Amino acid sequence: MPLKEIERFSVSYLQILDEKGNVDKELEPKLSSDDLIRLYRGMFLGREVDQRMLKLQRQGRIGTFGPCTGQEAAHCAPAFAMTEKDWFVGAFREVGARLMRGESILQPLLFHNGYEEGNRRPDGKRILPISIIVSSQTLHAVGIAYATQYRGEKDSAVVTFFGDGGTSQGDMHEALNFAGVWKAPVVFICQNNQWAISLPRSKQTSSRTLAQKAIAYDIPGLQVDGNDALAMYKATKDALDRAHAGEGPTFIEAVTYRMMMHTTADDPTKYRSEEEVEGWRTRDPISRFRIYLEKKGIWDDARQKQLEEEIKSEIDAAVKEFEAMTDFKPDAPFDFVFGTRHDEIEEQRQAFLEELRKEAQNA
């Protein structure tokens, strides 16, 4: 018997706003001027917080962090497409998105200075803390999605982020598989920034696209220009609409670039060329979006200057507040081992405090 083709698959690529600021009128999302400016502001704030944190880290005023510069469209535009009822289940390179979903600038500062206080949930907000174990959070997203389905919350879905390296992890594949079987309302967003610390995308997987990983689980997989905020917005919005309508999960590969180091503890000149980085500068998501706004006549240098001043003072105020915080309860970790009281933990707390007192006396 001759072989016959039983299935055929394809992966689409979406770009709406190109590097020069040209827009595809047919695909252009219908967003008001206010909305467009809000999205621009979100990306710009993310960039500025990122760059300030880099300075603070170099001055020893905060610890290690993973800069997001260059990836703002890939995570801020999805955050912008979400509603208050949608859940944000992030990794660790989405600071702008977190701020857009309702975190304060104080939170990343505290987190990256070694305090769990940075993970405190803004009132009632559906934002999970930073997740450092690569792709592990994608499973939480699927579980949350199951719970929202179970509770009949038709208007909530979950957006989860991970990177190109994350597509090699079993947890991501298990998450896609469970989400496919459960038709779980999840939007999987892979920020393919081309580098997993020192491992280039080409050595991460031989798959020609990352989007095609989803096809094995019968989940639509779309590749998107991850530096195009309009495309990322539209892709996420469509995926959320599908999720809310009970049509199940979507996988979005956001093709972007990590302009900075993996974390501040890393030196990328060891493994990649400056020419490669330069090549991506022209595709910057924020300058591209600014051109778009200017062409629309809703943005100009004066407004830009005003925004820069506004954001600078916002960040200044947060840094000031952060640096004034000194009263971190030493034994707080004992408060949060369990939700119930246990002698063993309390005895260890007393021993810990006693040792602190002795250290203070000896000092």
Added chain:
Amino acid sequence: MPKMTMVQAVSFALEQEMAKDDSVIVLGEDVGMDEGVFRATAGLYKRFGDRRVIDTPLAESAILGTAIGMALAGLKPVAEMQFSGFSYLMIAQLEGHASRFRARSQGQWTCPLVIRMPYGGGVRALEHHSESREALYGHIPGVKVVMPSGPRNARALLVAAIRDPDPVVFMEPKRSYRAFREEVPEEEEVMEIGKAQIAHEGADLTVIAWGAMVPIVLPIVQEVETKRGVKIEMIDLLTISPMDANLIAASVKKTGRCVIVQEAPKTISVASEIIAQINDKALLYLQAPVRRVTNFDVVTPYFGREMMYIPSPGRIRRAIEETLDF
């Protein structure tokens, strides 16, 4: 009071809690239509349907990982690991997330969930179906580890685990699943997690055991008491972590002699921790060195040899008598 086996008591607890609280859901491999490979979820699928009794794809990390998401979103998932020997695939999610959400968010996100798993040897099973690895789980801060020893406490502790605000690893001795029956009250019975129980009172020696070892040790205790005219105190640990060290210390202070019986290997084990606790809290009351009767530090042998390695009645009896004679 109905008489039940341990595996019946487990499904009884699950059914009662599910009937009471619609946030309780069960997930795992073959837990639905098939009612679990040991029938621990008997009747649940029929009564509560496939939304609450989820036959998951075959992936332990995902079973716990999605259960974590469900718990974060307000459900109370009870996840089954089909055998403890397959549970190691979910340790990354347990150590990395379930145990940490409370601390990480300073109490604003919590993971109230239960991970049930049959553990232990003595059932002539294949490789990976006979280990006793409670020490692995007991070593993770933020995780409670509970090991019932009989039908009645299995039911009361499982109810407590489901209602607990923290992740609970609930290790069920599969060797005892159908070994004996006990009366289990129809009405609600809850035992406190973190508390050991005096299973038998005595003044001359303390024996500590948990899980599958308890029904093995108890008749030996009674035998030695009759033979030697002594009174032996038997502690059923029930919770491995957080450990009820104060109850152990109080008993050892009273008896001055102690034997610990565990199915698990010797080194860096729960028995080691109990000895350290006695050292901290009751050392000067000891009249004899604390003895451990344990498995050996070998890779769990296949079932042809396993009963030579698991503490046998003879080994337990000798340790008790030698400690009495010291």
